[in-house]
Amino acid sequence: MESTIRKLAEDEFLEFANIAIQAFPANKENTPEYKEKFAVNLRRIHEESGTIGFYGLFRNGKLLGGMRLHSFEMNLFGKIVPAGGVGLVAVNFLHKKEKVAKELIGYFIRHFREKGASIAMLYPFRPDFYKKMGFGYGTKMNQYRIKPDSFPPGGSKEGLAMLGETDKEKIRDCYNRYAKKTHGMILKTVFDTDALFKNPENRIIGVFNGGDLSGYIVYGFEQADKQNFLRNNLVIREFIYETSDALASLSKFLNTQSDQIERIILNTQDDGLEYLLGDARDGSDYLIPSVFHETNRSGVGLMYKIIDMEKIISDLEGRVFGNVTACFSLLVHDSFETASPVTINVRLEDGKLSKGKAEDSQFNIELDITDFSSLMVGAVGFRKLHRFGRLKLSKPEFGPLMEEAFQGDEKPICTTPF
Secondary structure (H helix, E strand, O other): OOOEEEEOOHHHHHHHHHHHHHHOOOOOOOOHHHHHHHHHHHHHHHHHOOOEEEEEEEEOOEEEEEEEEEEEEEEEOOEEEEEEEEEEEEEOHHHOOOOHHHHHHHHHHHHHHHOOOOEEEEOOOOHHHHHOOOOEEOOOEEEEEEOHHHOOOOOOOOOEEEOOHHHHHHHHHHHHHHHOOOOOOEOOOHHHHHHHOOOOOOEEEEEEEOOEEEEEEEEEEEEOOOOOOOOEEEEEEEEEEOOHHHHHHHHHHHHOOOOOEEEEEEEEOOOOHHHOOOOOOOOOOOEEOOOEEOOEEEEOOOEEEEOOHHHHHHHHHHOOOOOOOEEEEEEEEOOOOOOOOEEEEEEEEOOEEEEOOHHHOOOEEEEEHHHHHHHHOOOOOHHHHHHOOOEEEOOHHHHHHHHHHOOOOOOOOOOOOO
16 A cells, blocks of 8 residues: 655644554553643644654555654764654554554655765664664663762862853853764754753753853752652763863762762763762672672664765765775665665775775675664774674785774764654
């Protein structure tokens, strides 16, 4: 049966809201009032954000599912490039296993390819489901549960201040300066910054260097014990700092909360936080043999897919592939889109990537689009994929050269939820 995918009309948001509510078992709200409120909020985002749109899939005029599409500006190894994101992929409960989600994701990929993006991103409800559609893993997220007095106390409290709506522009400027220096980050829009203040649970503390905001923390609270309202944790929702002095000041603030806060919960893609902290243990007292103290939990989340093989070459002009010079062919399998592998001929000249010629190719690298995507965004290095048998190298003698080119030492960092 032929499907039509298009932007939702104003009077279709309530129907999509109902589908989305029913599609996710974790959502216990099912009242008419909640559905109406949810639909109004979705329509507001659709109309006001400027970068977010809601799309529905229709068969015989009936809405069977939908999704939210995001147009991003992303830092790819120092170059700001367009990228696409998808969220709230929801399918009518009565029409599951009818390829609705597959068609929606296919449209999502084509939509952003046509808009000039080379990268598509999503947060998976099941990583294996989206891996079958060609999405590869990004950088793991680590959750630390830290005693407040484990943060270093040596910073200065001078310049610390609670931030309000009048500071929105400074917050966005601070975030975007950091994002433009950090591979993988997505630029924050005015709509994104406004959203920080629409959540009444958010508190924001910042540190000023003169008139400029050089770092800030968005945080809230959760009860550590439902039976005791005096026991609370501080939950960090956003932690941005531009300088070591800003980090020291914000750490000082966190250190001084030990009289009322049991643990500070911090989700970060930095897996070396123990070098900052006095005590990185998470309070579980779990011991990993032989004697390794548990510091954090970690998990896979944000996934990437290269959706335009030609465009990614020009988008990667900011990445330096070691100091390598070589010509080779990449054979990339993507069963979601094509039956045969796509061949890309590339050239590295002193670490700079460009299009190559088939006749100049010295060897081939064959791999799946999932691993190719993770490799190209720097989430994994060549050596690991080769060791795990996730790629084939036609001439093994070129292995060390490719390990140097694709070291995977600058992993993408992304703090944007969508």
